[in-house]
Amino acid sequence: MAEMWISMGPQHPMTHGLWTLKVKVDGETVVDTEPDLGYIHRGVEKICEARDFTQITTYCDRLCYASANTWSHSYIYAAEDLLEVEVPERAEYIRLMAIEIQRIASHLMWLGAYGPDIGNLSVMVWCLREREMMMDLLQELGGSRMHYNFPRVGGVKRDLPHGFAQRARAKLKLFLNRIQEYEALFDESTVFLVRSQGVGYAKPEEMVNHGVTGPNLRAGGVNYDIRWAHPYSVYSELDWEPPVERSSIKGADCYDRYRVRVEEMRVSASLALQALDKMPGGADTHHEPGDPMILAKAPARAPEGTTGAHHFEDSRGESMFYIAGGGESRGKQPYRVSIRSPIFITIPFAAKCMIGYKVADIPAIMGSFDPCIGETDR
Amino acid sequence: MGKIVPIKTQRAEADKLAAAISEIDGVEAEVAERVSGTNPRPVVLGNSSPESWRTLAEKLHSEHGVDYCSMVTGVHWPEGDEDKKWEIVYHLMRTGIRNPPIEDGLVQPVIVDPSTVRGSGTPLELELHVYLPETRTPSVDSVQDIWVGADWNEKETWDLVGIDFDGHQGMRRVLQPHETPKGFHPLQKQHHLRYHDFQDMYDDSQGFMRKPADAGKIK
């Protein structure tokens, strides 16, 4: 057949969000691709220039709506760098636990969507059944199901509610032995292996040069992780290692990216459990909001010329915030907030990865990179 | 205990790198300390003149193994002092990532032990500022061919802030609709956020009542 451009348009089951992938197809093989983003560009960076530091957290929750907590924490660490605030130890442990539970929920949303991408519908229902448990935990912490507005500059807005520790331990332990159920459907099903192995190769060096990080990079057999390379929070106190996948010779393919994320769910669950055990002051004590144990006093103004930057390991890669202080109302508002979205850089790379594969592989490859368009378009 | 890169090795490497790139004329760099939350971490903070930026970038990539461009930020300082009207901040990183070796047909994953990482393998964070004086068309040399990761960052910076990158192939608007008028770059400071008053925000929030762009033209 002659080559033709197919627009896997903004409204398409494969896109997990609102973006267009124009694909040049010769028969079933993909010859050329061109991503087109910007459909839900809300101008968060411009809005942040007119809001003060506590208000911006609510917008950062809504950057990637599937993992709201990780994004608001990513912003808060940059704001604390800008305002030079020392965060109490207990707040760091609570934050780490909230981030890791959110990472599990985000990976479950991805796995649930990846099943139907390749044809199996029952895995979506199973994953969302587990994600419901994680969202209950985060609802207890943050107050609502999707956007929590949980961290504050200098700590967290509220301590663990009564009885949270026992519920969290029960849910995380139950989740740990339910992962094998997904693996039976994915790992141990030849149809999935045949559909995902050998599809969408990517070498680690090429990925780093393209700026792809996180689970997609670790799938290539390199254990680079922002949590140990540019350390923040209390990851050094807990016993964990970033999961790495022994990729195939030609590089990391969809199967490796799937394997890394499932292992990462396990590591996150064990991290959250360890954080609950090692929390200073014990996980069963409860402090009032604003107590110095969980929230340090933070200046409200950032003078002109001061800057804050932080690299953060989001569930989809490296997210970064760069804030220049000294904006309106005498510094209460930032002058410029710059947000790095991992998926904004991964989508062009994924589009290049697709060349040479079949039309049926487009959702497999795109799904394995776990795109979340909210953060892409900011 | 979870192993992280010790601060001492990182600071030593940062000093070495800062010293190395300060030799290039037009570039001065020093090691600054950024503390987010609890952990301090050394950052190589440097600023370079627009002319020497390209040479600095090539040297960083070739000699110092800076292999990862995290983000390019454009900032517009209308009231800034004379030669600092526009600022471009390059956030680069040295990750020391190599393709894992292949022994007897199998890939051996590279498991870096953070606590014993040495020399050029230590991950480093760089933040390089390039300042431009007041011009209608601010532009800097593009590093698209050195770090492909910077490609879409530069497109986004031009799209939103209006800083052009010479030598950038295929510059187009990525985040804004394609028919955005030329020269409209929202993150420049002359554009202000307008709080839509209650009435006109809801009555015409999608702008249907406004006349289409090509009204009056014969279609």
Added chain:
Amino acid sequence: MIHMASGDWLNIVGWSESLTSWSMDNVHDILPSNDIDMQVTIPSTWAWPEPITMGPIFNLQQGFASIQPALESFMHATIMCTVVFTVMMLTMLAIPYIERKFIGRLMDRLGATTTMRSLWVGESGVTAGEWWKQLPFGMGIPIGWVVNLLNSYWGNSHELETVSRVNNRSYHGYWFLLPGFFQAFADFMKFATKEHIVPKNADKVVFETAPVIILATTIMVFAFVPFGPHIYAANPELSLLFMMAIFGVAPLGVFFAGWASNNKYTLIGGMRSAAQLTAYEIPLLITVLGVAVLSGSFNIIEIVDFQMGQNEGNVWNIFLLPLGAALFLITMIAEVERIPFDMPEAEAELVEGWWTEYGGIRWGLMFAAEYMRSYAACILFALFFLGGWEAPFQHTLAGLPIVGGTFETVFTVVPGLVWVLIKAWLLFAVFVWIRASLHRVRTDQILEFGWRYLLPLSVVNLVVATILRLEVWTGEPWDLWVPVALTLAALVLFVILAIDEDEEALEVQRRPYSTQAVVKASPGSHRD
């Protein structure tokens, strides 16, 4: 032409034949038997020398007698077609019901469980009361126990009136209807009334004929599918060949629909259907050939009779050709385009595949056709491999010393149709089970899988069938060791292949030491 198949009282073909011949004879007798002379002679005149006689002399009765056999066969055929079509459509209503209920459970949702309750316990207080008490001599008492038991377990009354209301399907009063049953009809009415939209510059002629091709071929398949020994629309000598030929025409209609809708996605969907056809069609035919060779005839009824006949084969083909049964299942799933092989209609990348542009009644009929084809596939499997209308262990059960008698009456009372339907529905449950657990294969992978694995295996199956037929079969029923040996061999082979661990693969995928998470899963290492 065909000898009398196994006796079964539900002899619809016989009844219809006797009905037509009886009615035609009556018509023949009613007609006037005298000749009717309509001849006219025109005397000769100067223009034409001899007189010209025109007009027939005919006899209504003889005329009718000459066309009577054709009329009889026509009437017989129409009666049988309508009977078979209604039987098929009514029994097919269970298929979507099975899919809805079983897929819900497989996906760990409970599916609409409330339907079970309203059957037994009535709705919103409106029950038939204790009707069993009216039965004479207290015969109804045990029914009462059962109802109260079910009422207590899946009780419908709950202290929160609102919660009971949730479960009452008949909150608006029509308690007597089978809840959820009429969903299928309501859907169909909706499709029927939807607007028919033809894409702008679609290939209109082909766009309109494609659904006709698909639907016609699907319904024609049921012409040759016998629901019981004497329930079939047509029973030609080579009914198997006819049926297989018609079964393979529908992908052509799919290809037409894909091309004509002037939409890139449907074009790819249609192309995939055509490509997929080449992958599974040949292994399917060779497997069916194997069955025909083993049963010694191309007529489906004779195949079933061979499997159940006391003096012929008396062993179900599934025990003789286990490999053939597996291959038939796989290729049939590919034929009816269900989940592991539904690339033409792949949701992920092709949105809805080849029927994206269809709407209204055309889409509704094609959707129904897809389910009809799945239903036909299930019935065929039941006929070829599970001994059609023979109850499982029919003769051995009937032969039991004490109990044999009751079984005997049961088997004679229950028509063959019931066993065929039960086997078909169970097999559709297997289709749904496969749909819930497997992913979708790529088109080039099914081509490779079809040519590299299905085709050789089907040839092996054909060889086994011929060896069994020529060498092992001695004219009377199989002696016991043949099916036992074959099934045991198949099971052992299956277990070996299933349990064998590819040590080298296991060793190779040793987890990189860095992931020390709590419990690691990888194939083989995770007994569950």
Added chain:
Amino acid sequence: MSYKANTGHPHATPNFRNLIIRPMWMTLKTALRTVPFIGKLRFLKNDYHGKPTVMVDQATMDRVGSEHPSAGQKFAPDRETSQVMPFVERPVTVMYPYERLEDLEPWLFVPGNYFGRIGIVWETCTACKLCIHACPNDCLHMTTEVRVNVLELSEDGDEWHGYGGELEEGGYAAREKEEYHDIAASFDLVNAHADAPQQYDFAEVIEISGDKATVRWSDGSGIETVDSTSLKPAEQDIVSGQIDLGRCMFCGLCAEACPFESFFMTNEYDGMSGFSREELWMDASRTRVLPAVHQERVDMELAKRAEKEKEKRARKAARAEA
């Protein structure tokens, strides 16, 4: 049947074993687990549905009391708790209008923790507008008015005399109009079809020196130095407050910013729907929380104000002697 050759992949090579057996066995087990009694068999390893766990903590138990619908309920981590079918495996879904999640899982709706509808105790609101500045989406709108506090009108001998505020620089002051009393006496509001006569002229106090105070009259008649005894302290009071729930994202920043314990995030999540954005403009009556609901915190707040008043009194008295 090893695909390792073409995929070059070391892991999990597809083979007959995992062709269909493992996935189909897992889906079948999931189906069997939902069957009422078979599902509990051990070989299905059913630690899935309704795995009993202690989920309710003591604080929630006390708050909820014993006759709460969730009192006698057995809980499970995966929310197998709804009571639609008491004996059969409970579905995870909560049948919303007929069952409510706060009845089934009360710990998810701890009053202070759950961010439902905004509730305001208007009685303790002092129109300080901190909440308006705290809201990221500018949903809060408030109209205020300068009024004289009722405590100022007391004469000697009244039991609440002397508790009023004091003139402060930067605050508001009010001077009574002379002719007010006779106009007010003859003013009949019902038939007059005109505004009620204003009793005070309001002004902003610029600075106070001894008993002289320079004020700027708010009716624009310029700055004047007036004898401070003729001035009464005045303050801004709230007239009406609206919240545009169409724009609100329930982030809770206004509740945190309010220093006077009059802003709460209630547990309600379902009373806030409308057919147009105008209907989502909730005025005071629809966002009200009665002080009785948060009685102890409102009392604490009033006690704090009384405390402040007492200190002011003491300081004034001390200054009077000095």
